[in-house]
Amino acid sequence: MYLHGTSKINANGHLEIGGNDVTDLAKEFGTPLYIVDESLVRQRAREYVEAFKASGLKFQVAYASKAFSVMAMCVIAEQEGLSLDVVSDGELFTALQAGFPVERIHFHGNNKTPDEINMALDAGIGCFVVDNFDELALLNALAGDKGKKVNVLLRITPGVEAHTHDYISTGQQDSKFGFDLGNGAAKQAIEEAMKLDNLVILGVHSHIGSQIFEVEGFRMAVDKVAQFAVSIRAELGLTFKVINLGGGFGIRYVEGDTPLPVSEYVGAITDAIKANFANAEFPLPEIWVEPGRSMVGDAGTTLYTVGTSKNIPGVRKYIAVDGGMTDNPRPALYQSRYEAVLANRANEAAEETVSIAGKCCESGDMLIWDLELPKADNGDLLAVFCTGAYNYAMASNYNRIRRPAVVFVKDGQADLVVKRESLDNIVCNDVIPARLQKSTLAK
Known part of the structure; x- marks a missing residue:
């Protein structure tokens, strides 16, 4: 098992990131949940800045916000002396709302x-x-x-x-x-x-x-x-x-x-x-x-709760989780590959080969094929590594599934930086024209 940044397995056999037991994060914030290792993000930023300083050349390191654009990330980029690359009015607005210095924004x-x-x-x-x-x-x-x-x-x-x-x-x-x-x-x-x-x-x-x-x-x-x-x-x-x-x-x-x-x-x-x-x-x-990716990619972990399973003897065993292509479309788009672990049983030996399926109504909603895991039970937590780049950024509401929350973790503290979408969020921009109102149809 390869662990990035501050991730480790604690004395309880649980995955821990930024000094936080992820089972506690699941209880507090729910799943699916994007967890960002703030210390690793800052480490990556400093590696770039220090390497350029050593060269003696004038430079700007601009964080490519398309990888992961939220206001808290813009604040970290500013604090670490980075510039910011934006590609839309939404990314620009995010930066402006976060108070990012405009003279360091590139469009x-x-x-x-x-x-x-x-x-x-x-x-x-x-x-x-x-x-x-x-x-x-x-x-x-x-x-x-x-x-x-x-x-x-x-x-x-x-x-x-x-x-x-x-x-x-x-x-x-x-x-x-x-x-x-x-x-x-x-x-x-x-x-x-x-x-x-x-x-x-x-x-x-x-x-x-x-x-x-x-x-x-x-x-x-x-x-x-x-x-x-x-x-x-x-x-x-x-x-x-x-x-x-x-x-x-x-x-x-x-x-x-x-x-x-x-x-x-x-x-x-x-x-x-x-x-x-x-x-x-x-x-x-x-x-x-x-x-972009190299600044935040390996600092991100997505936490899911295991749900149903389906075993096809001699063919494959599917394990379904409470997320999928709505929070990570990359496997469906590019056949991207990931590693994962049962976060609440991280020290246990693998017993079987399974494939991790999402909950969307799509045969192609698969997160990981052929993953070695202990026998997973309903309610176990699955942590998928290296999801910090292009996961939240590309998330959707397909099947009207709500997008996950995002937390930054550091030194035992966990801070919510993006709230989980509510059901009200899902319909907040919907409009029923007057001609479709029940009172109008009744006439």
Whole structure:
């Protein structure tokens, strides 16, 4: 059993996270329950900041809030000196409501609406990451209407795609994101942006993939982006002050996942920057990155209560829990894999192989296939590890199931940061038109 952060098995044989026995958390907050190990989140944030400080380069570490966006997480990001990457009015509103410093907010997205752009302009955010030619014109016009000049990065696709152990240096033109470097769109975007009065070009942004366990893809991306920066300086006289290399740093979900220490990812990036710009006749750019999953992923655990079971002799035994694809759609979407333990009987030896089913009315609502567990009984607690990223963020009300509560745990304290949805929440936005009212139908 691999335990992350402050997780351990206590003297009662129960899983403990942040000094809290999870059986007590289940009694207090109910299940399903997202549990976030605050100490581990802060540790990950500090690993990034300290690694960049050691490089001697100017930098910003922007937490990619799409991984897990709640106000309490925005507060932690601010306290740890991070910037914040948002991709919608909802994520921006969350940050603003949490009091996050607006100058450290970066707005991403391939289809920002005029309302979203105006909201960000009114807030005075620090930077827009511009994704396409339409947005260049729209942002310039809306900023001009408000008498503002705004900082922008242009998102480029550098021709490097990396996922886990595989990376390639061709392709990537077929992406909904960014200006392509290979076909000249990136240079054209820079030329057009330079003509727009209300945009201040800080530099460029690139992102090469997710769950990356090696550094070669990042090195290749730095090489290409740096070459582009040097050529733009020489041909157009524009010096990039910022190069944003995105995120994608991997975490361990299951045995066989082999992420590198944060310092190795950062060291590879900063060393490649220094090497590429060693002979350039302009200052080293400020480096930005956007970790999301690697900041919060392994800090999250989802706690469920075991319900019914179904044994098909010679085929499979299903164990059902009180959550499923509504609180974790990733297995259904991407065949994501997880490890889990019976949290109230964590020291007991495995007796059987079971598959963990959710409660939704879908055959595909499966959380884990072929998990070794002690014989699970109705009422046992199942803890699924590494659910801090893209679980709460992607949760839904399918089957009108209520989304779980979220608690932050640290040093024996457990704090509710998102309330469990109520049945009233489920119907609060429903409207019955007057023509469907019973009194109207009776007539």
